[in-house]
Amino acid sequence: MAFEGLTARLQNVFGKxxxxxxxxxxxxxxxxxxxxxxxxxADVNFKVVKDFIAKVKEKAxxxxxxKSFTPGMVVVDIVNKELTELMGGTQAKLAQAxxxxxxxxxxxxxxxxxTTLTGKLANLLQKQNHKPLLVAGDIYRPAAIKQLQVLGExxxxxVFTLGNQVSPVEIAKQGVQHAKDNGNDYVLIDTAGRxxxxxxxxxxxxxxxxAVKPDEVLLVVDAMTGQEAVNVAQxxxxxxxxxxxxxxxxxxxxxxxxxxxxxxxxxxPIKFASTGEKIDQLEPFHPxxxxxxxxxxxxxxSLIEKAQAxxxxxxxxxxxxxxxxxxxxxxxxLEQMEQVRKMGPLDQxxxxxxxxxxxxxMPNFKVDEKQIARTEAIVKSMTRNEKLKPDIINFSRRKxxxxxxxxxxxxxxxxxxxxEDMKKMMKQFSSMMGPGGKGPKGGMKALKNMFGKxxxxxxx
Amino acid sequence: MSFFKRLKExxxxxxxxxxxxxxxxxxxxxxxxxxxxxxxxxxRQKIDEAFYEELEEILIGADxxxxxxxxxxxxxxxxxxxxxxxxxxxxxxxxxxxLMNMLRGGGEDAGLRTNSSGxxxxxxxxxxxxxxxxxxxxxAWRFKQQGKSVxxxxxxxxxxxxxxxxxxxxxxxGVDVIRQEAGSDPAAVMYxxxxxxxxxxVDVLLCDTAGRxxxxxxxxEELAKIHRVIQREIPGAPHETLxxxxxxxGQNALQQAKLFGExxxxxxxxxxxxxxxxxxxxxxxxxxxxxxxxxxxxxxxQMDDLxxxxxxxxxxxxxxxxxxxxxxxxxx
Numbered sequence: 170m171a172f173e174g175l176t177a178r179l180q181n182v183f184g185k186x187x188x189x190x191x192x193x194x195x196x197x198x199x200x201x202x203x204x205x206x207x208x209x210x211a212d213v214n215f216k217v218v219k220d221f222i223a224k225v226k227e228k229a230x231x232x233x234x235x236k237s238f239t240p241g242m243v244v245v246d247i248v249n250k251e252l253t254e255l256m257g258g259t260q261a262k263l264a265q266a267x268x269x270x271x272x273x274x275x276x277x278x279x280x281x282x283x284t285t286l287t288g289k290l291a292n293l294l295q296k297q298n299h300k301p302l303l304v305a306g307d308i309y310r311p312a313a314i315k316q317l318q319v320l321g322e323x324x325x326x327x328v329f330t331l332g333n334q335v336s337p338v339e340i341a342k343q344g345v346q347h348a349k350d351n352g353n354d355y356v357l358i359d360t361a362g363r364x365x366x367x368x369x370x371x372x373x374x375x376x377x378x379x380a381v382k383p384d385e386v387l388l389v390v391d392a393m394t395g396q397e398a399v400n401v402a403q404x405x406x407x408x409x410x411x412x413x414x415x416x417x418x419x420x421x422x423x424x425x426x427x428x429x430x431x432x433x434x435x436x437x438p439i440k441f442a443s444t445g446e447k448i449d450q451l452e453p454f455h456p457x458x459x460x461x462x463x464x465x466x467x468x469x470x471s472l473i474e475k476a477q478a479x480x481x482x483x484x485x486x487x488x489x490x491x492x493x494x495x496x497x498x499x500x501x502x503l504e505q506m507e508q509v510r511k512m513g514p515l516d517q518x519x520x521x522x523x524x525x526x527x528x529x530x531m532p533n534f535k536v537d538e539k540q541i542a543r544t545e546a547i548v549k550s551m552t553r554n555e556k557l558k559p560d561i562i563n564f565s566r567r568k569x570x571x572x573x574x575x576x577x578x579x580x581x582x583x584x585x586x587x588x589e590d591m592k593k594m595m596k597q598f599s600s601m602m603g604p605g606g607k608g609p610k611g612g613m614k615a616l617k618n619m620f621g622k623x624x625x626x627x628x629x
Numbered sequence: 630m631s632f633f634k635r636l637k638e639x640x641x642x643x644x645x646x647x648x649x650x651x652x653x654x655x656x657x658x659x660x661x662x663x664x665x666x667x668x669x670x671x672x673r674q675k676i677d678e679a680f681y682e683e684l685e686e687i688l689i690g691a692d693x694x695x696x697x698x699x700x701x702x703x704x705x706x707x708x709x710x711x712x713x714x715x716x717x718x719x720x721x722x723x724x725x726x727x728l729m730n731m732l733r734g735g736g737e738d739a740g741l742r743t744n745s746s747g748x749x750x751x752x753x754x755x756x757x758x759x760x761x762x763x764x765x766x767x768x769a770w771r772f773k774q775q776g777k778s779v780x781x782x783x784x785x786x787x788x789x790x791x792x793x794x795x796x797x798x799x800x801x802x803g804v805d806v807i808r809q810e811a812g813s814d815p816a817a818v819m820y821x822x823x824x825x826x827x828x829x830x831v832d833v834l835l836c837d838t839a840g841r842x843x844x845x846x847x848x849x850e851e852l853a854k855i856h857r858v859i860q861r862e863i864p865g866a867p868h869e870t871l872x873x874x875x876x877x878x879g880q881n882a883l884q885q886a887k888l889f890g891e892x893x894x895x896x897x898x899x900x901x902x903x904x905x906x907x908x909x910x911x912x913x914x915x916x917x918x919x920x921x922x923x924x925x926x927x928x929x930x931q932m933d934d935l936x937x938x939x940x941x942x943x944x945x946x947x948x949x950x951x952x953x954x955x956x957x958x959x960x961x
Contacts, residue, residue, distance in 0.1 A: 206695060209689055209695050210695045210880060211880075212879030212880050212881070214690075215686045215689050215690050216690075219686075278877065278902070278905070279758070279760065279902060280757070280758025280759055280760060280875060280902075281758060282757065282758055285788075288789075309930075310794070311766075311793070311794045311797030311798060311801075312790040312791070312793035312794035312796075312797055313790065313794075314790075315789070315790040315793045315794075316788070316789045316790025316791075316793075316794075317789075317790075318790075319789035319790055319811075320789050323789075364902070364904065364905045365905070366905060391758065391875070391877070391878075393756070393875075393878050393879060393881040393882075394877050394878065394879060395692040395877060395878055395879025395880065395882075395911065396689070396690050396691070396692050396879065397692070397877040397879075397905065398877075398879075401877070418756070418757060418758075418842060420842060420844075420845075421756065421842040421843070421844055421881065422842070422843065422844040422881070422884055423879070423880075423881040423884075424880075424881075426879070427879070446757075446787070
């Protein structure tokens with residue numbers, strides 16, 4: 170999927186009319202063609218795209234183009250803001266009933282990830298000191314109850330089940346009663362996946378709804394869903410009066426236009442995003458980040474936030490100083506690597522960076538966590554002296570290091586060579602950058618530089 | 630003779646039952662997709678930019694995929710110029726034929742590849758929640774109906790309840806399931822299954838795997854290992870590696886086909902959940918861009934709802950509404 174990111178494409182369109190006066194209707198029309206394609210490629214429903222484009226066009230025509238911006242940037246800015254607003258401005262929280270228990274009903278197509286999500290949500294609630302109860306309402310899919318039980322066991326949450334011979338309506342009703350009797354303040358009702366056109370099953374979930382009067386009805390939507398998302402959301406919303414949406418499988422490489430479609434059709438806030446297979450990989454939904462993702466502009470904000478949460482500001486500032494003065498040793502290098510790793514799996518980090526998604530798919534660029542571990546092992550097998558002065562590492566030392574780290578001498582050689590290259594590169598940077606501003610932001614800048622320069626080769 | 634008449638005749642020889650199953654399953658697809666196309670062709674009086682735009686939207690709305698649609702639109706524009714077509718109705722058969730050709734591809738690889746002299750091994754791969762386990766259950770039933778001996782390998786050791794799910798299918802259909810504990814190495818399960826399949830000399834071995842997103846490097850490597858183990862234990866296997874795709878998936882399906890293809894040499898697709906609304910377009914996009922044939926489609930929740938994919942029947946069902954109007958026009 171050769172998608173270059175909307176920014177780059179718009180820069181192309183506007184290449185000839187750099188930075189002047191106001192956006193004319195003609196400029197905007199041309200830009201909107203690219204925006205439209207970007208949205209369609211991200212699977213936003215074509216009707217939603219049409220409305221959106223019309224709205225943005227109105228806002229963009231006549232906009233001042235400031236000196237420091239290109240017309241492309243101005244358009245991207247408008248599009249991004251509108252998209253963020255359309256997806257719900259600020260993030261919404263899970264409902265809480267005035268009188269417990271709060272009843273949450275899950276709904277969605279087959280395979281959207283309802284059961285997994287139910288488990289994740291229970292885990293999240295438990296961390297906030299709630300006492301959730303899981304209700305196994307999927308009596309159709311083989312072993313669906315078992316799946317919920319296993320999840321419940323993993324996180325230590327009780328699971329209410331009546332087997333697969335009792336109607337889901339009855340199970341839901343008794344489940345809520347069970348919660349009341351046992352002091353559970355949240356009841357999460359898992360249901361079977363169903364097609365929105367399956368009348369019998371849609372009636373069944375309506376009956377569940379009527380029987381337990383849920384405080385929250387969550388539509389679980391696979392982030393990879395295409396144009397169909399609109400039909401699904403619309404039907405479920407008509408039948409169940411949804412109160413929120415959860416996007417699943419957002420850790421894939423989908424652009425996730427379904428988010429926009431669903432939001433536009435139902436008006437319901439997207440409350441959570443599921444970003445991995447592990448039970449704790451459920452995150453609040455951030456409309457602004459989703460907007461840049463749909464537009465193919467990367468998820469810089471998430472990355473920055475992760476970096477801020479995990480990187481020690483003082484250490485980062487020190488690191489930056491060292492990089493600038495090329496006073497950078499293998500020990501620092503090891504530390505730097507550990508800091509980056511703290512932020513999460515590397516491939517996920519790369520996904521968040523503009524343009525990196527593409528690089529990642531290049532055949533000779535592999536993100537291999539094992540390779541990083543190996544690099545770490547090599548550096549750790551060195552003496553302190555060797556780390557500070559790599560020049561003293563002669564052949565017999567290399568042999569010892571290789572044996573100590575379970576690698577080969579060739580691996581050690583490669584690492585040392587790459588480290589030298591990196592150091593040289595840093596010297597060049599620092600002469601370019603000059604003494605930069607310090608403070609909390611300095612660390613980020615250093616990090617960005619680590620990643621940002623295309624020419625730099627990573628030793629992993 | 631019109632394109633549709635020819636199409637109709639070529640299908641007439643096939644069993645009515647299968648066609649109607651297809652038609653039922655695709656009823657929604659047809660009504661949403663073709664009704665709109667038909668309406669467009671009759672309402673629009675001339676071929677202009679607005680017409681193209683609307684047609685483009687209909688195709689994109691069916692998830693045909695932006696690239697493929699753009700290609701198609703360019704072709705149509707060229708065709709209109711070349712043949713000096715003015716009426717939208719004249720363009721209609723051209724569009725249908727183009728879609729049909731895209732769907733068929735070379736047309737040589739439609740059937741399921743089997744091993745006539747031993748065990749046929751079929752490996753199922755795909756992202757989470759597309760219906761791999763269910764498809765295996767249905768396919769096991771199909772082979773059983775054909776009098777073949779079948780063995781299932783519970784290779785999804787990751788998702789909670791997945792082994793049990795396959796086991797329930799095994800009991801329903803009456804075939805054995807080779808399994809290990811949850812959390813064990815799936816490649817080891819495949820090794821066991823291959824040994825057991827050889828020992829029992831079964832006809833078919835169906836291998837389930839855990840759903841995984843195609844951008845997870847480690848999980849994809851795990852899948853490659855599974856593939857290698859099967860290859861090593863049974864020479865020539867797997868005879869088919871089927872990527873299971875949810876019909877509701879959008880453009881990401883192309884990425885799935887590409888990356889799963891790189892790791893496991895996908896040979897065909899199974900399109901599941903096609904009994905919903907407005908789907909099928911993704912088949913055209915994948916066939917066009919990856920040259921991967923669709924082997925089966927899932928049209929419902931029953932055991933017998935897995936059908937062999939037949940491009941002719943698919944298009945027939947997809948264009949049944951259109952064929953009617955064309956014939957009427959010809960009759961007039």
